[in-house]
Amino acid sequence: MIEFKAVSKTYNGKVKALDNMNFSVKEGELVGFIGPNGSGKTTTIKLLSGVIVPDKGAITVNGFDVRKQPLKAKASIGYIPDNPDIFLRLKGIEFLNFIGDVYKVPADDRKKRIGELAQRFELTNALDSQTLSYSHGMRQKLMVIAALLHRPKVWILDEPMTGLDPKSAFELKQMMREHTAQGNSVFFSTHVLEVAEKLCDKVIIIKKGHKLYDGTLAELEKKNKDKNLEDIFLELTGKQ
Amino acid sequence: MNVFLQLIKITTSSVEPSTDEKKRSKAFGIVMAILIVCLLFIPICGFTGFMVYALTNGIVTLQATNESYAASASAVTAGLSMALHITALFSFLFGFNVIMSVFYFSSDLEYLLPLPISPMKIVGAKLASTMISENVMECLLVISSLIGFMVGYGFSPPVGEGLNVVSFIAMIIGAATFPVLPICYCAIICMIVMSVSRVFKNKDRVSKLTQLSTVFILLLLVLFMQLTGGFNPDTFVENLVNGNFSVFGVLDKIFFNVPLLSSALAGNILSLLLYIVVNAAAMGLVLLCASKLYFGAVVSLNNGQGKAKAVDKEYKLDKRIKESSPLMTYLKKEFRILFRTPAYLMNTVGINLIWPVFIYLFVVIMKQFTTMSSFIDKIKTGEDAAVMHLTVIVFAASVIVTALNCIASSAITREGKHFDVMRYLPISIMTQINAKALASIIISGVSLAVYIIAAFAIFGISAYLTSYSVLLSVLSVIFTTYLGIYIDTINPKLVWEDELNALRGNYHVFYNMGLELIITGAICSALEFLRYLNFLPMPFLQSVLLIIAAVLCLQFYYLCKKKGTKNLMSIEL
Numbered sequence: 001m002i003e004f005k006a007v008s009k010t011y012n013g014k015v016k017a018l019d020n021m022n023f024s025v026k027e028g029e030l031v032g033f034i035g036p037n038g039s040g041k042t043t044t045i046k047l048l049s050g051v052i053v054p055d056k057g058a059i060t061v062n063g064f065d066v067r068k069q070p071l072k073a074k075a076s077i078g079y080i081p082d083n084p085d086i087f088l089r090l091k092g093i094e095f096l097n098f099i100g101d102v103y104k105v106p107a108d109d110r111k112k113r114i115g116e117l118a119q120r121f122e123l124t125n126a127l128d129s130q131t132l133s134y135s136h137g138m139r140q141k142l143m144v145i146a147a148l149l150h151r152p153k154v155w156i157l158d159e160p161m162t163g164l165d166p167k168s169a170f171e172l173k174q175m176m177r178e179h180t181a182q183g184n185s186v187f188f189s190t191h192v193l194e195v196a197e198k199l200c201d202k203v204i205i206i207k208k209g210h211k212l213y214d215g216t217l218a219e220l221e222k223k224n225k226d227k228n229l230e231d232i233f234l235e236l237t238g239k240q
Numbered sequence: 241m242n243v244f245l246q247l248i249k250i251t252t253s254s255v256e257p258s259t260d261e262k263k264r265s266k267a268f269g270i271v272m273a274i275l276i277v278c279l280l281f282i283p284i285c286g287f288t289g290f291m292v293y294a295l296t297n298g299i300v301t302l303q304a305t306n307e308s309y310a311a312s313a314s315a316v317t318a319g320l321s322m323a324l325h326i327t328a329l330f331s332f333l334f335g336f337n338v339i340m341s342v343f344y345f346s347s348d349l350e351y352l353l354p355l356p357i358s359p360m361k362i363v364g365a366k367l368a369s370t371m372i373s374e375n376v377m378e379c380l381l382v383i384s385s386l387i388g389f390m391v392g393y394g395f396s397p398p399v400g401e402g403l404n405v406v407s408f409i410a411m412i413i414g415a416a417t418f419p420v421l422p423i424c425y426c427a428i429i430c431m432i433v434m435s436v437s438r439v440f441k442n443k444d445r446v447s448k449l450t451q452l453s454t455v456f457i458l459l460l461l462v463l464f465m466q467l468t469g470g471f472n473p474d475t476f477v478e479n480l481v482n483g484n485f486s487v488f489g490v491l492d493k494i495f496f497n498v499p500l501l502s503s504a505l506a507g508n509i510l511s512l513l514l515y516i517v518v519n520a521a522a523m524g525l526v527l528l529c530a531s532k533l534y535f536g537a538v539v540s541l542n543n544g545q546g547k548a549k550a551v552d553k554e555y556k557l558d559k560r561i562k563e564s565s566p567l568m569t570y571l572k573k574e575f576r577i578l579f580r581t582p583a584y585l586m587n588t589v590g591i592n593l594i595w596p597v598f599i600y601l602f603v604v605i606m607k608q609f610t611t612m613s614s615f616i617d618k619i620k621t622g623e624d625a626a627v628m629h630l631t632v633i634v635f636a637a638s639v640i641v642t643a644l645n646c647i648a649s650s651a652i653t654r655e656g657k658h659f660d661v662m663r664y665l666p667i668s669i670m671t672q673i674n675a676k677a678l679a680s681i682i683i684s685g686v687s688l689a690v691y692i693i694a695a696f697a698i699f700g701i702s703a704y705l706t707s708y709s710v711l712l713s714v715l716s717v718i719f720t721t722y723l724g725i726y727i728d729t730i731n732p733k734l735v736w737e738d739e740l741n742a743l744r745g746n747y748h749v750f751y752n753m754g755l756e757l758i759i760t761g762a763i764c765s766a767l768e769f770l771r772y773l774n775f776l777p778m779p780f781l782q783s784v785l786l787i788i789a790a791v792l793c794l795q796f797y798y799l800c801k802k803k804g805t806k807n808l809m810s811i812e813l
Contacts, residue, residue, distance in 0.1 A: 101569035
């Protein structure tokens with residue numbers, strides 16, 4: 001569902017954020033993207049969501065080339081950015097309606113989906129308020145609802161657990177599992193190794209724009225016997 | 241570095257372009273800066289300086305020829321005082337909005353409040369940064385007024401002592417410190433109001449209230465100026481010297497730094513010392529108020545931002561969910577943000593409501609001149625020259641009003657830190673540009689159409705000319721909008737501290753204004769010249785103007801489509 005082939009990205013012609021990156025996410029896979037600060041996680045996610053374009057290489061999402069068919073590729077993903085402070089003057093329901101219109105979700109389906117997701121994330125009571133008055137966690141929940149509104153096959157999430165309360169984090173993790181169980185894919189970045197450990201089918205570890213590891217956690221732990229995930233991660237990425 | 245200087249640096253940084261923006265826009269910025277200086281600053285400052293020179297020269301001549309005026313030596317500064325009063329008044333009126341935004345609504349407060357820094361230092365730094373950022377135009381106006389005065393007074397030695405060293409020292413000090421008193425007034429009033437109005441506990445409500453008060457003060461002023469009698473050009477200088485304009489008498493008392501500076505410029509050292517003491521005392525008073533009032537209000541305001549209000553248990557989603565096209569939904573989003581954000585509401589939408597006040601003031605003043613009524617009569621009888629003047633006025637005014645409200649030229653800048661949303665939404669960049677353009681076209685177009693219809697109806701101008709003017713105005717609004725958006729795509733200022741800074745620190749508004757003035761000036765001059773040659777019929781010239789406006793609409797639309805979208809996709813994030 002996601003193909004990342006020989007992708008390189010340099011900022012301002014100087015800072016190499018990604019260097020010849022290759023990976024793929026197959027149908028039904030839940031992939032965690034791990035790396036230290038400044039390793040290129042957000043750049044990778046921005047490339048996948050079409051926010052920035054690569055200098056070299058090809059990115060395909062759901063069979064659509066992100067560069068050649070950007071609108072189709074974007075319409076087929078559910079993207080949660082790292083910063084949920086978006087259009088804060090809109091009310092929660094207005095924001096969801098806006099997203100519903102942009103992703104062309106029919107009104108009936110929209111009602112059902114918003115009702116269901118808002119209840120699951122306990123946000124129904126706040127939908128009629130401007131998101132300016134929301135807490136960080138509430139804004140994050142709204143972003144999650146907005147990203148899932150059009151039932152995208154591929155979810156791309158940048159640090160989705162940040163600011164979520166334990167119940168909402170649990171719900172999101174549950175939903176991620178449900179989503180992949182239906183044959184869809186989830187690709188998310190995280191700093192929390194425990195989340196990756198408990199949730200992911202496989203992890204991709206990167207550092208300074210280079211892929212260090214791509215595989216299951218079980219394989220990784222097998223290769224590094226008597227070490228916990230934190231030690232393995234620190235060994236791979238270098239203690240900072 | 242000293243904590244206070246660090247604070248000034250931090251609080252000023254938000255109005256400066258970021259390093260990356262500076263690099264990308266260097267050549268473009270230089271060209272546009274030259275255009276702005278030539279088209280805006282030099283004409284405005286030149287006019288101000290000349291006006292002060294002419295008045296001062298008139299007063300000096302009056303004193304030389306009429307013995308009864310010779311006694312009042314201080315009256316020689318009346319012209320200068322008038323210009324300085326107007327500048328001070330504008331600093332005061334526009335300062336409210338800026339002070340409120342910088343003192344109470346800027347996002348740096350989130351980081352500054354928890355730091356162990358006294359309120360006096362925070363307010364002092366914010367006051368200094370406000371003066372630095374607000375001072376450029378005012379400083380130029382003050383300098384041009386002072387030069388006008390010095391040329392008018394210094395080179396007319398028959399009366400008065402002429403200029404001395406004190407005058408030159410006063411000129412330097414005056415140019416650097418003139419806005420201190422009006423800005424200090426704003427700061428003190430804002431701190432008192434915010435302290436008293438803690439009950440509101442709602443940033444938006446307080447901000448909107450302040451902005452409404454500014455409009456109210458402006459309206460009162462207009463009314464007051466009318467009550468104090470109109471302006472008669474024939475006796476203007478005499479009335480000015482005799483102090484017959486009570487409005488300036490009142491302003492003398494409010495902005496008492498003006499008579500002191502004027503007197504210092506005429507060579508009075510005592511006035512210069514008093515001027516310095518007054519400014520220092522005003523700043524001291526601001527800091528004193530800060531130590532007593534600032535923290536309480538600002539903390540209360542930040543605490544009171546409030547929780548999301550709970551809705552009824554029987555919340556009906558059905559009524560709130562409506563399907564729209566991507567273009568319409570984006571347009572609704574634009575309107576909601578423009579109308580709900582206090583800084584945008586006042587500076588982009590609200591500014592369109594101020595024009596009737598100025599038009600009213602213009603009509604009140606022009607009533608004194610017989611040329612106004614004869615001009616209207618000539619339009620009614622269909623005299624070519626008058627109709628062409630009116631057409632050109634409608635065309636230029638529509639362009640200026642649209643460029644000034646900066647809805648278009650800040651369209652991309654307003655996206656700020658979440659500009660990336662434009663890129664990841666599955667709708668084309670051009671559709672988003674069109675939605676932004678529609679917001680500007682509707683707000684500017686509707687207000688202009690209403691004003692044109694109302695003004696033409698009041699003056700009894702024909703339905704044909706009214707319809708033509710509305711059509712011309714709408715076309716002018718469209719091309720100004722697309723050009724404004726295109727300019728903002730070149731180098732949008734995406735890093736800003738608060739919404740007012742998105743507009744204040746946005747040079748695109750000036751760039752757009754400069755370009756629009758060139759285009760409009762060229763077209764209007766060419767049409768007036770053709771009309772003057774008198775070999776083409778008026779309807780033909782009017783049609784040509786409509787065609788030019790329509791061609792410009794298409795031209796700038798395609799510029800946005802071809803290059804504007806590319807510009808937006810090439811911005812590094």
